[in-house]
Amino acid sequence: MRWACILFPQLAMDGVLRQRSDADAPLVLLAGTAQRRRLQAVNPAARALGLKPGQSLTAAQALSQHFATAEYDPAAIERWQQLLAAWGYRFSAQVSLHYPRCLLLEVQSSLGLFGPWPRFEARLREELTALGFQHRITVAPNPAAARVLANAHDGLAVGDETLHQALAPLPVERLGFSREASSAFARMGVRNLAQLLALPRDGLAKRFPAEVLSQLDTLLGQRPLALAFYRPPDRFEARIELNFEVESHQALLFPLRRLTADLATYLAGRDSGVQRFVLYLEHRNRPASQVPVGLLSAEREAAMLFELTRGRLEQQQLPEPVLAVRLVARDLPPFVPEHQRLFEERPQQSLPWEQLRERLRARLGDDAVQGLGARADHRPEQAWSSQSADVALPPCGPRPGWLLAEPQPLREGSVQVQAGPERIESGWWDGGDVRRDYYRVETRAGQRGWAFRTVGNDGPLLLHGWFA
Structure with a gap:
């Protein structure tokens, strides 16, 4: 070994x-009692001023105040x-x-x-x-x-x-x-x-x-050393105390970047991601303000975590100056890296959908990014609804991707019927009863549409949507 x-x-x-x-x-770390403060450690800039560990604070201030x-x-x-x-x-x-x-x-x-x-x-x-x-x-x-x-x-x-x-x-x-x-x-x-x-x-x-x-x-290696091995905890918590009272979001970006970078380091070592965490902004005279960050999938890239948290933070109004920033993460699911193509044509211009979705949610709000979901209703105009962007669409048979707001009549002979009829009878419980026979049609230009005729009506077909 x-x-x-x-x-x-x-x-x-x-x-x-x-x-x-x-x-x-120049920076020094102080230790000792309140009556006898002494320098425990100094950085190179402070050492250049003549300060050194072990000095009393009074002696150090006599050499320099800077x-x-x-x-x-x-x-x-x-x-x-x-x-x-x-x-x-x-x-x-x-x-x-x-x-x-x-x-x-x-x-x-x-x-x-x-x-x-x-x-x-x-x-x-x-x-x-x-x-x-x-x-x-x-x-x-x-x-x-x-x-x-x-x-x-x-x-x-x-x-x-x-x-x-x-x-x-x-x-x-x-x-x-x-x-x-x-x-x-x-x-x-x-x-x-x-x-x-x-x-x-x-x-x-x-x-x-x-x-x-x-x-x-x-x-000399003749006797083994008994060691206790590290095991990562199930939560992450870090806090940065600020040097002064911060009243703007811009001044919070540096500690925020450090906290999210430390979180990413912790997650990489634990081989996990983070899906929910909370940023606490501590004040002097009131409870800490909370900035919750919720992701739709696990992430652990430092730049992405910083960008998402920054977007949430900028939407937060600061009721009082901030004295310290604390980040707590408890929801740490396993992280599954995205499978990417071996040869990406323009990687500098591409952004995975998951990351784009999270950035939009952080900037515009959780409800600003929506997806389409299917409802348990056979009526085409009632079968779709806007839902959270992470809802997958269930299979529902051949349906057009574009429904017209109002069905439009087709001229006789302008289209050729390819398949049908498919009868849809539904809506009797809410007063929107429909009884239609749907057909898949194709125009002379090759466009494929979805048209219907009301049962018992011999009028022209009504175009309801176009297939891609």
Whole structure:
């Protein structure tokens, strides 16, 4: 087996920056009590101002006033890890969050699907960059070795033959030992794994806890690491708190795009779609406004979800300024991709009917897009009704696609009868009783029509519709 470890060195900062449209502006994350606020993390723009983690907020403000602040939220870090696990689940059935701020993937089983590791790695990096998360990736024969190699390397891939050589120069403080064990090794003059492995094993067993030898065996692949594997939940929920009170729809588009992109990422990992979800707009002095989005079929494309939600949002009046945006999706049916032709003539000008239908419904309203449905009535003028666009037409025999508003008499000899008569007697219960004999006719020009004569009437045929 081969395990990839994806380390996120600034997960908390990336989680905040990806929610901001000004990601390049100076930003610091604050922690500590209200009396002693300190900088937990800083982005590169803030570091350029002389700010660094561990400083007090007072000292940072003495250096510069031109930086934004946000709260360091451990719960948010957990949510980002869950999102990343859902993303990784589309590439491997064995995904683990065993280590903090890390994602473990078993990739050996996925190489046949995603290609050799260099190509697979490039795809992982491309998607993580698009999601807005900085990362380091290493590959090793076991997850523990992959994790410790990520402390010192990025892009390193080792096999069973080169594992010992790659681990040997690593400092002991980066091998996953406890702080007490690492300090003891430092006092002994043991600086790296190679020197540690040169010590007698029975001596280590006497002087150190059993966890030290256990960690050594796990790193070298001699002892398996017990992992709890990720399983995607049955609902999706994400929230973005805005930096200021938003009073226009336009300012809500950036967080909306991020929320729908995260939903699409979650759905792709779960191999499902979404059919109904709700966008909540949170206010200060009143309950959250709800923007329900209902689809006629499951979707999961990020651009489509954003477009549909945007259409619904623009129809919503904002009763108060918006402080936060939350998206909740519970109806997550299986997703069946559309079967498309191998050679599409003009793919840039074509749009699947399902997507066009959803866009029209989002822009114009649920009742604006209608289809035709058949009613249980034999009278042609009563047999059709406008229904929801997803209602399929049942088979009802040969009927013209175009019915005239008023039947028109035909001149004798202008048409030739092809089939008939077909008698229709109906409508006695509502006062619209009809008794007609219908014929399929054809004109001299080749047009095919549907005409009738009232039973007991010897007058001319009345044209009621045209066949396509």
